[in-house]
Amino acid sequence: MIMSTENATKTTIKGGEFLIKESHAAEIFIPEEWTEEQLMIADTCTNFLAQHVNPNLVRIDEQEEGLMDDLMTKAGELGLLGISVPEEYGGFGKDFKTSMLVTERLGAGHSFSVAFAAHTGIGTLPILYYGNEEQKSKYIPKLASGEWKGAYCLTEPSAGSDANSGKTKAKLTEDGKHYLLNGQKMWITNAGFADVFTVFAKIDDDANLSAFIVEKGFEGLSLNAEEHKMGIKGSSTRQVFFNDCKVPVENLLSERQNGFKIAVNILNLGRIKLGGGTIGASKEVISQTVKYANEREQFGRPISKYGAIRYKIAEQAIKTFASESAIYRASQSMEEATDTLIAGGMDPIKAKLKGTEQFAIEAAIIKVHGSETLDYVVDEGVQVYGGMGYSAEAPMDRAYRDSRINRIFEGTNEINRMLTVDMMLKRAMKGELDLMGPAQQVANELVSIPDFGGTDDTLFAKEKKYIANFKKAILMAAGGAVQKLMMNLAKEQEVLMNLADMLIELYVSESLQLRVEKLVSMKGEDACKEYIDIMRVYINDAAENIFKSGKEALNAFAEGDERRMMMMGLKRFTKTEDLNTTEARRNIAAKIIAANKYCY
Amino acid sequence: MKILVCISQVPDTTAKIAFSDNNTTFNTQGVTFIINPYDEWYALVRALELKESGPATAVHLVTVGKADAEPVIRKALALGGDEAIRIDADSNDPYSIAANIADYAKAHNYDLVLCGKESIDYNNGSVGAMVAELLDMNFLGFASKIDVAGTTVTVKREIDGGEETDACELPLVISCQKGVAEARIPNMRGIMAARTKPLTVVAGAAVAAVSSITGYEMPPAKSGVKMISADNMDELVKLLHSEAKVI
Ligand SMILES: Cc1cc2nc3c(=O)[nH]c(=O)nc-3n(C[C@H](O)[C@H](O)[C@H](O)COP(=O)(O)OP(=O)(O)OC[C@H]3O[C@@H](n4cnc5c(N)ncnc54)[C@H](O)[C@@H]3O)c2cc1C
Numbered sequence: 068m069i070m071s072t073e074n075a076t077k078t079t080i081k082g083g084e085f086l087i088k089e090s091h092a093a094e095i096f097i098p099e100e101w102t103e104e105q106l107m108i109a110d111t112c113t114n115f116l117a118q119h120v121n122p123n124l125v126r127i128d129e130q131e132e133g134l135m136d137d138l139m140t141k142a143g144e145l146g147l148l149g150i151s152v153p154e155e156y157g158g159f160g161k162d163f164k165t166s167m168l169v170t171e172r173l174g175a176g177h178s179f180s181v182a183f184a185a186h187t188g189i190g191t192l193p194i195l196y197y198g199n200e201e202q203k204s205k206y207i208p209k210l211a212s213g214e215w216k217g218a219y220c221l222t223e224p225s226a227g228s229d230a231n232s233g234k235t236k237a238k239l240t241e242d243g244k245h246y247l248l249n250g251q252k253m254w255i256t257n258a259g260f261a262d263v264f265t266v267f268a269k270i271d272d273d274a275n276l277s278a279f280i281v282e283k284g285f286e287g288l289s290l291n292a293e294e295h296k297m298g299i300k301g302s303s304t305r306q307v308f309f310n311d312c313k314v315p316v317e318n319l320l321s322e323r324q325n326g327f328k329i330a331v332n333i334l335n336l337g338r339i340k341l342g343g344g345t346i347g348a349s350k351e352v353i354s355q356t357v358k359y360a361n362e363r364e365q366f367g368r369p370i371s372k373y374g375a376i377r378y379k380i381a382e383q384a385i386k387t388f389a390s391e392s393a394i395y396r397a398s399q400s401m402e403e404a405t406d407t408l409i410a411g412g413m414d415p416i417k418a419k420l421k422g423t424e425q426f427a428i429e430a431a432i433i434k435v436h437g438s439e440t441l442d443y444v445v446d447e448g449v450q451v452y453g454g455m456g457y458s459a460e461a462p463m464d465r466a467y468r469d470s471r472i473n474r475i476f477e478g479t480n481e482i483n484r485m486l487t488v489d490m491m492l493k494r495a496m497k498g499e500l501d502l503m504g505p506a507q508q509v510a511n512e513l514v515s516i517p518d519f520g521g522t523d524d525t526l527f528a529k530e531k532k533y534i535a536n537f538k539k540a541i542l543m544a545a546g547g548a549v550q551k552l553m554m555n556l557a558k559e560q561e562v563l564m565n566l567a568d569m570l571i572e573l574y575v576s577e578s579l580q581l582r583v584e585k586l587v588s589m590k591g592e593d594a595c596k597e598y599i600d601i602m603r604v605y606i607n608d609a610a611e612n613i614f615k616s617g618k619e620a621l622n623a624f625a626e627g628d629e630r631r632m633m634m635m636g637l638k639r640f641t642k643t644e645d646l647n648t649t650e651a652r653r654n655i656a657a658k659i660i661a662a663n664k665y666c667y
Numbered sequence: 668m669k670i671l672v673c674i675s676q677v678p679d680t681t682a683k684i685a686f687s688d689n690n691t692t693f694n695t696q697g698v699t700f701i702i703n704p705y706d707e708w709y710a711l712v713r714a715l716e717l718k719e720s721g722p723a724t725a726v727h728l729v730t731v732g733k734a735d736a737e738p739v740i741r742k743a744l745a746l747g748g749d750e751a752i753r754i755d756a757d758s759n760d761p762y763s764i765a766a767n768i769a770d771y772a773k774a775h776n777y778d779l780v781l782c783g784k785e786s787i788d789y790n791n792g793s794v795g796a797m798v799a800e801l802l803d804m805n806f807l808g809f810a811s812k813i814d815v816a817g818t819t820v821t822v823k824r825e826i827d828g829g830e831e832t833d834a835c836e837l838p839l840v841i842s843c844q845k846g847v848a849e850a851r852i853p854n855m856r857g858i859m860a861a862r863t864k865p866l867t868v869v870a871g872a873a874v875a876a877v878s879s880i881t882g883y884e885m886p887p888a889k890s891g892v893k894m895i896s897a898d899n900m901d902e903l904v905k906l907l908h909s910e911a912k913v914i
Contacts, residue, residue, distance in 0.1 A: 073860075103738055110853075117851055118852065146854050146856060364891075
């Protein structure tokens with residue numbers, strides 16, 4: 068049976084509204100809809116890795132003099148550094164989703180992908196989005212072509228997660244022509260070869276940061292030696308020192324004290340991009356894992372014939388496919404929000420920032436889910452490789468080490484989890500997001516007679532009901548937490564983590580369900596059997612995860628009858644029918660094993 | 668000098684090969700197609716170089732195939748080339764492919780026709796020579812280096828146990844292999860330009876196939892590898908003699 072996903076009117080779901088509203092499959096973008104041109108661009112990325120990066124991974128990790136700089140220049144020559152830079156600044160003016168696809172494909176490039184992401188993201192975007200005309204025309208064409216490389220200096224030895232607490236100072240010179248920068252930045256990606264640095268510092272005794280464009284050659288800028296790192300060893304990471312560094316006044320970016328806002332807005336994009344990169348890496352690692360599993364024989368058979376190994380391969384694919392569904396759904400949401408604002412007369416760059424900010428919650432969710440998926444994928448990759456997984460001669464060693472950074476930069480996963488809940492609640496307080504009404508409805512439902520009605524037996528009916536229930540579970544737990552803990556909620560971080568985990572599972576489950584529904588409407592149910600299995604297994608497990616997180620949260624703040632009632636509600640809202648996940652995982656793995664590569 | 672580059676689409680090298688209809692038809696389901704690497708990396712890129720460095724005035728691409736071959740030819744256009752022609756015919760008979768190409772080329776006065784030394788699907792390696800014969804042009808096969816000065820083309824070719832260098836006057840058909848040029852990656856500018864470059868579809872010529880494929884067979888499955896330790900030479904020699912029977 069083919070379900071119709073047509074919808075007469077398009078419902079626009081605002082950022083964060085996934086918690087209270089239903090989305091429709093026909094409205095989301097799924098990666099099966101890439102155009103021929105987008106796929107050509109993607110192939111160029113894959114070919115670039117195959118030709119220039121993969122054969123040189125060891126040399127890259129040894130930081131051979133000039134090599135990374137040269138690779139970036141080559142990527143620039145192909146146009147890969149200017150994908151979504153407007154054409155008037157030497158770029159190709161492609162849409163956001165295309166730039167996500169490029170990030171995804173290049174995400175399999177280990178240290179190179181970090182250099183690429185830093186340059187095109189935090190290295191270029193602050194100037195592109197906040198620069199004035201002179202600044203943009205001076206720097207962007209060179210950054211988009213790769214003639215110049217970019218870096219971004221926010222973190223300091225004493226200011227990491229608390230980025231606004233930096234001590235770097237800027238002081239206007241007496242003649243009013245320069246700012247003198249003094250301070251120390253740490254963990255600066257691409258610092259070793261960057262020509263342009265966006266540097267955050269406080270002018271005089273300002274409460275907030277300002278941002279400056281600093282060129283490598285400016286007097287008073289110096290670099291420390293390369294950091295020795297656990298992974299992404301080929302990525303240049305250094306401390307940058309500013310010692311009376313002379314920055315012309317015209318290089319102040321945007322307005323005084325607007326720096327923190329710049330940092331936050333650029334991070335919104337950085338987070339979803341990071342998610343995109345992890346998907347590319349995950350797919351590559353799965354392909355390597357299954358190839359090894361098909362070749363390696365023990366007890367007379369390839370290890371891919373063993374259920375324990377199949378389970379891992381299936382689980383790698385399920386998480387990756389689910390994460391990917393969320394990533395491109397959110398990318399499309401950002402793009403649509405931006406387009407709507409432009410259509411309403413807003414300046415395109417302002418619209419881009421607003422449209423992205425609108426989906427900052429989703430971006431934080433994706434950052435966490437993508438990075439944790441990749442960590443799962445590389446961990447099981449090592450396991451499938453066995454002893455060879457532990458060998459520096461085989462690819463899992465590098466994949467395992469390189470993955471780990473993703474949970475730390477672009478805001479640690481703890482910070483992103485807190486932000487997810489924090490932004491939701493702030494929007495509710497501001498009246499932008501109506502959580503109160505729906506939360507009240509759930510509260511009423513708790514004291515009324517439960518609805519034991521079954522679902523109809525159409526494809527997806529069950530999963531849609533589960534997802535609607537997940538929303539209720541979260542509204543109930545979050546509503547309870549807000550009521551009980553009030554202003555203290557921010558201090559009850561364990562509860563915030565629980566709520567964030569629930570929100571993450573919800574957004575990803577729903578994105579996955581909608582993607583598979585759309586896919587079935589395009590290809591028919593028969594062609595989508597394994598995709599349906601992926602959806603069912605993921606949502607089945609999500610229900611258990613949401614239950615566990617919810618239980619922890621409820622036990623932390625509720626007591627007595629109230630707790631018992633909410634716990635019953637939680638059980639009801641996370642209840643799913645029995646599912647033979649073993650058989651489903653076997654089917655999911657079988658397809659990958661036959662294809663000898665990631666194939667979803 | 669006008670150059671025509673012959674482009675064919677072939678299954679991706681990692682494609683899972685399967686046959687249907689009692690092993691008489693190659694099953695294309697789920698197979699992704701790529702430009703034949705010899706056509707892409709060597710013939711096409713060398714043609715582009717000849718245009719960039721002067722001697723060539725135009726580079727046209729031709730493929731014989733149905734509409735499903737268009738993504739591949741547009742991809743070739745993304746690498747470069749001024750326009751493409753798809754001859755609307757479906758065949759894996761080298762003669763009818765060659766006859767179609769020759770038919771088109773004859774009417775459009777190309778000075779140089781470049782193709783890959785073979786396509787990596789059927790590996791016949793005969794289209795280039797047939798095109799030359801049908802166009803009454805000279806043919807040089809297995810080129811590993813091509814230089815053009817005026818109307819003289821100098822070609823290095825691989826021959827048994829060595830190399831030879833030939834000089835030949837245009838017009839000419841050359842089949843290309845490794846060495847002729849370095850693989851290129853389509854850049855953003857090329858990809859975006861590909862959309863607007865002309866891709867003309869012409870009807871296939873009425874030529875009868877002279878061959879048809881009556882059946883496919885899979886090679887026998889690879890047997891396992893036996894590892895013999897480096898200090899056990901006697902064992903290795905014994906196995907090579909008695910088991911592998913190669914010495
Ligand atoms: C390889 C690499 C490249 C980097 N590249 C750049 C770059 O190009 N530019 C740049 O500016 N920065 C860069 N960074 C810095 C990076 O963004 C920071 O490391 C990151 O933000 C975390 O800051 P921190 O290291 O000071 O950790 P801390 O903030 O000290 O965090 C330590 C731990 O405490 C937790 N924590 C912190 N605050 C809280 C809180 N309020 N509540 C609960 N838990 C908390 C964190 O989640 C973490 O687990 C890079 C870092 C690395 C390692």
